[in-house]
Amino acid sequence: MNIRVRDNAEKDAAKGEGFVAGYLLFLLAAASDAASKEFxxxxxxxxxxxxxxxxxxxxxxxxxxxxxQLAQLxxxxxxxxTKIIDQMSRNGLVTRRSDAKxxxxxxxYLTEAGRALGNEIxxxxxxxxxxxxxxxxxxxxxxxxxxxxxxxxxYRSGAEARPLETxx
Amino acid sequence: MNIRVRDNAEKDAAKGEGFVAGYLLFLLAAASDAASKEFxxxxxxxxxxxxxxxxxxxxxxxxxxxxxQLAQLxxxxxxxxTKIIDQMSRNGLVTRRSDAKxxxxxxxYLTEAGRALGNEIxxxxxxxxxxxxxxxxxxxxxxxxxxxxxxxxxYRSGAEARPLETxx
DNA sequence: GGGAAGAATATGAATTGGCATGTTTTTGGC
DNA sequence: GCCAAAAACATGCCAATTCATATTCTTCCC
Numbered sequence: 001m002n003i004r005v006r007d008n009a010e011k012d013a014a015k016g017e018g019f020v021a022g023y024l025l026f027l028l029a030a031a032s033d034a035a036s037k038e039f040x041x042x043x044x045x046x047x048x049x050x051x052x053x054x055x056x057x058x059x060x061x062x063x064x065x066x067x068x069q070l071a072q073l074x075x076x077x078x079x080x081x082t083k084i085i086d087q088m089s090r091n092g093l094v095t096r097r098s099d100a101k102x103x104x105x106x107x108x109y110l111t112e113a114g115r116a117l118g119n120e121i122x123x124x125x126x127x128x129x130x131x132x133x134x135x136x137x138x139x140x141x142x143x144x145x146x147x148x149x150x151x152x153x154x155y156r157s158g159a160e161a162r163p164l165e166t167x168x
Numbered sequence: 169m170n171i172r173v174r175d176n177a178e179k180d181a182a183k184g185e186g187f188v189a190g191y192l193l194f195l196l197a198a199a200s201d202a203a204s205k206e207f208x209x210x211x212x213x214x215x216x217x218x219x220x221x222x223x224x225x226x227x228x229x230x231x232x233x234x235x236x237q238l239a240q241l242x243x244x245x246x247x248x249x250t251k252i253i254d255q256m257s258r259n260g261l262v263t264r265r266s267d268a269k270x271x272x273x274x275x276x277y278l279t280e281a282g283r284a285l286g287n288e289i290x291x292x293x294x295x296x297x298x299x300x301x302x303x304x305x306x307x308x309x310x311x312x313x314x315x316x317x318x319x320x321x322x323y324r325s326g327a328e329a330r331p332l333e334t335x336x
Numbered sequence: 337g338g339g340a341a342g343a344a345t346a347t348g349a350a351t352t353g354g355c356a357t358g359t360t361t362t363t364g365g366c
Numbered sequence: 367g368c369c370a371a372a373a374a375c376a377t378g379c380c381a382a383t384t385c386a387t388a389t390t391c392t393t394c395c396c
Contacts, residue, residue, distance in 0.1 A: 019290055020241070024297050024309065025207060026225075027316035028200035033243050034323035049352090059195075061186025067375060073188070075201050080353055081225025082376060102263050106362045122187055126395040129192050135322055140315050141192065147304065147312040148195035155202035156302055217382090235345060248383055250346060272391045292356040 039128045046121060050074055051084050056093065056110070056118035059127075064107045066099075091116065195284050207296045214289060223263065224278070224286035225293070234267075234277045261285065286288055 018024050026116040043053045059065065065073070071081035085108055088094045093114035099105035110118065132164075133141040188194050204218075211221045222242040227233065233241070239249040253276055256262045261282035267273035278286065301309040 007260050019293075020229050022313065023225075023293065024300065024313060024316075025200070025204050025293070027313055028196065028203065029243055029318065030318040031316045032193070032196035032200045035319060036197065038323070040192060045334065051352095055193075056273055057188050060189050068373090076198055077354060078375075079355080079377080083353085086376095098375095102362070102374085106375065113227070125187075125191065125193070132192065132319065136315065136318055142317070143311055144315040144319075145190065145192060145195055147308050148192075148199045148310070151199040151203060151300065151312075152195065155206070167308065219382090236343090243386065246345075247347080247385080251383090255347095266345095270344085270392070274345060 035132060038115060039125065042128065043121060046117065048117070048121070051080070052088055052093070053121055055081070055084065055088065055108075056114055057093065057122060058117040059108060059110045060115065062099075064109050067106050070108060088114070116141050126160065203300060207293065210292050210296065211289060214285065216285070216289070219248070220256055220261070221278075221289055223249070223252065223256065224282055225290060227262065227276060227278045227291060228283065228286040232265075232277050235274050235276065239278060256282070 011103040012114055014028050038052075043050055048056070051074065054076075055070065057069055058073045067081060067085070068078050074081065076084075085094060085096065089096060095109050095111055096106050098108055099111060136144075208218050208221075211218055216224070219242065222244075223238065226238055226241045235253070236246050237251060239246040242249065244252075253262060253264065257264060260279055263277050263279055265277060266276050267275055304312075
């Protein structure tokens with residue numbers, strides 16, 4: 001394995017690139033950053049901040065999610081999500097309702113306004129996504145998505161325990 | 169193009185997935201987030217915060233970069249970078265020196281300690297990167313990197329001026 | 337060569353986000 | 367049934383980050 005690592009270092013040097021330019025985590029962060037920044041301008045243009053848009057999108061897929069669940073899906077800390085839900089419910093985009101079966105749980109629901117706004121931005125997101133995909137090579141987006149899904153799968157609950165070829 | 173967008177929506181529905189699970193920007197953000205989080209624990213274990221590590225890595229590739237340049241490469245705001253450089257120079261990891269040719273410019277250099285720490289973490293990053301790549305399919309990482317580089321290339325200087333079909 | 341305009345960085349107020357912890361409710365063993 | 371432990375959210379405080387703006391220097395043009 002040390003040899004493998006050294007090989008990569010030598011490959012970098014051979015390409016005349018630095019480390020960063022070929023580092024997977026950098027490429028991921030940079031791509032996410034750049035592509036998202038472009039779209040986030042559209043989100044803010046509709047009066048939403050990015051985390052709010054993420055919540056609308058996630059609830060649009062499945063309404064009435066639990067706070068903790070939703071925070072994980074929307075890539076933010078639970079305590080942060082709680083605060084954003086406060087604001088969004090003040091703005092009439094979502095409502096809280098506690099679960100009848102388990103009163104610790106708080107479920108978050110879209111209001112009509114929230115659903116409408118979410119749908120609108122989802123439509124814009126599809127168009128934006130297509131504008132990226134069109135500029136890639138044919139089939140490249142599909143491969144990318146597959147690879148990204150595989151990376152994500154590495155980090156789902158308990159998945160780290162299953163190192164290599166373990167089809168579910 | 170509207171048809172294309174509708175097609176994607178229908179594909180989502182057919183797969184029984186929501187919008188988010190197949191949305192490129194989500195997949196990118198989630199993958200970056202998950203994979204980075206794992207490594208960032210190692211960064212913090214060495215007493216660095218994430219932005220500091222990024223700066224060490226970037227300067228390791230090319231020492232003496234300008235503040236603005238470096239901020240862009242390290243994916244952060246210029247004003248934020250300035251503040252981090254303050255702290256890092258207090259901690260003896262980098263030094264500032266203003267450019268002799270253009271005294272508006274401030275160039276940032278690694279100290280010996282900074283370079284040593286940077287090299288150490290770069291080595292850890294290579295190992296971590298390999299541990300991800302090993303869990304993907306053969307050749308998948310290379311394809312992923314290629315696709316990510318292409319996305320990043322869409323957003324390099326001047327590319328933003330060409331959002332859709334608006335040839336400059 | 338003297339401003340005006342622009343570029344590069346720094347600074348400060350205001351916001352956002354994260355971490356540790358508190359409160360309420362449920363679960364599990366005895 | 368009761369108590370300890372765990373789960374799910376909320377809260378408060380502090381650090382990280384952004385936004386607007388100030389400062390310093392260079393360039394350009396007359």
